[in-house]
Amino acid sequence: FLCAPLIAQFYDEPILIPLTRVISLSVLLNSLVVVQRALLTVKIDFKTQAKASLTAAIVSGIVGIYMAYTGWGVWAIAGHQIVNLAVNTGLLWVLSHWHPALSYSWSSFRELFGFGSKLAISGIIDTIYQNVYLIVIGKVFRTADLGYYTRAHQFAQFPSSNFTGIIQRVTFPVLCTIQNDDTRLRSVYRRFLRLSAFIVFPLMVGLAAVAHPMVIVLLKEQWAFAATLLSIICFSMMWYPVHAINLNLLQVKGRSDLFLKLEIWKKCIGVAILCMTVPMGLIAMCVGSIFSSLICLGINTYYTGKLIQVGFFKQMRDLMPTLFYSLSMGAVVYATVNIIPGERFQLIAGIAAGIAYFAIITRLTKSQDLRELLAFIKERK
Structure with a gap:
């Protein structure tokens, strides 16, 4: 104010x-x-x-x-x-x-401050970092460029960040109930990881593939450059749920000190990549965000491996089938979009082709993640 x-x-x-x-x-x-x-x-x-x-x-x-x-x-x-x-x-x-109530507990404050203060600092650092791109683009580039980036980021954020928020709220209390049973914690943690990727990866890759017709249909031709940025940003934000579950584990284990330490390291790397890509233009900045996200994934998974022996390579092995399904689906959607004339028909055909291909390939390969997702939905019902 x-x-x-x-x-x-x-x-x-x-x-x-x-x-x-x-x-x-x-x-x-x-x-x-x-x-x-x-x-x-x-x-x-x-x-x-x-x-x-x-x-x-x-x-x-x-x-x-x-x-x-x-x-x-x-x-x-x-x-x-x-x-x-x-x-x-x-x-x-x-x-x-x-x-x-009109009362205050100093004992509660002392008990929680050591844990909560580090998370608060981490949150402030993350909030500042999330707005650095907007500040830099608004200052260095044209106002129109800031509009393109903001709109592209909002489209990418809708499926990725919203679903990540849901995952963080759901996984944290569930994992807290088994925080002292490492064997069970490891199993549930990997299940959450696979299920989140099984939903978010195809959504983000599919969004990248239909970015151009979608933006033209929803926002008209003058926003076409936002579609180019959106198709790049999607590959950065698709990893957000994986980041979220890894960071949740640190909180579940009460290691807010590691949470803060990782946050500082990741933001320093992110700012360094941003500084290197700004002179190259807006597209280079978006490509840089992909590298930043992947580097941060390696950092996050390092301590996960230390705490419950589920490090980077184990997580990638769990996620590799879904990543393959999603990327191959993206190629099919992209080809479909480029064959059919007219943005509206491209959008409809691309979405239909993506859903059909993903459903068929996961059925044919008897995907474990699909079985677990269907079992989870049936259990909830």
């Missing part, structure tokens, strides 16, 4: 002063429901969280669309974000049946 004038001066955009101050309210709103979300997650009660999130999404979506159509411009995005958080916060306060 206080730095808003400096932010506006940095980008030479005066509207950022009131805009930044309004959006900064989201920090306050988020902080009011941290405990409620934690309690519901520990109970593995995602139904209540889903009710609040879905209601907030519908209400804020209506508000955002109304503001956009009535000429509010960029304020429609800010309004959508604040209303979403406000509605979600209010509903979680009502539905969680927990409210803070």
Whole structure:
């Protein structure tokens, strides 16, 4: 809130002063429901969280669309974000049946601070790093380039980061219940790893293959360059669930010190790659993010191997069948898209070909991951 004038001066955009101050309210709103979300997650009660999130999404979506159509411009995005958080916060306060009392426990603070403070610092570092690309692109390149990158990143983030968030919330309480049984922990951990890859890998590779027709259909021809960036970013973000499960294991084992150490190393490597690729242009920056993601994967899996003997090579061996299915599916989808004329037909045919190919090849090869996924769905029912 206080730095808003400096932010506006940095980008030479005066509207950022009131805009930044309004959006900064989201920090306050988020902080009011941290405990409620934690309690519901520990109970593995995602139904209540889903009710609040879905209601907030519908209400804020209506508000955002109304503001956009009535000429509010960029304020429609800010309004959508604040209303979403406000509605979600209010509903979680009502539905969680927990409210803070007017008392404070110093013993709880001392017990949790050593673990939680390192995770908090890691979170701050990660948040800063996630915005470094936007800051650099906004300052070094044209405003239009920032728009292309932001839109491409949002498309890639939707399946990858959202699913990663679900995985982190689900796997953490489950793994915590068996944290002292390394044999069982190892087995469940590898199962989670394979299932997440089995869902996310084909989604991201398929998205990369249909990026061009999808962007043209949804955003029109002037956003075509965003499709090029999207097809590259997908190969970086497809590894996010694997990162998330590896980092979850460190938390399950109470090693927030290693969590922080890894975060610092990874961000230093990421910034170094960013500095090297900026002079080469926006496409090079996106390609650099792929190398950064793979290097960070090696770093994350190093300590996983130390803690439960499931290191980089074991994880890659588990993921290799799904990676092969996904890449071969991507080649089929890409060929289909390039054969058929018309973006709408390309998009429909590409998606259909991808689903059909992936279903057939996993059936023919009797994929263990497919069997486990179907068994998991049947068990949930």
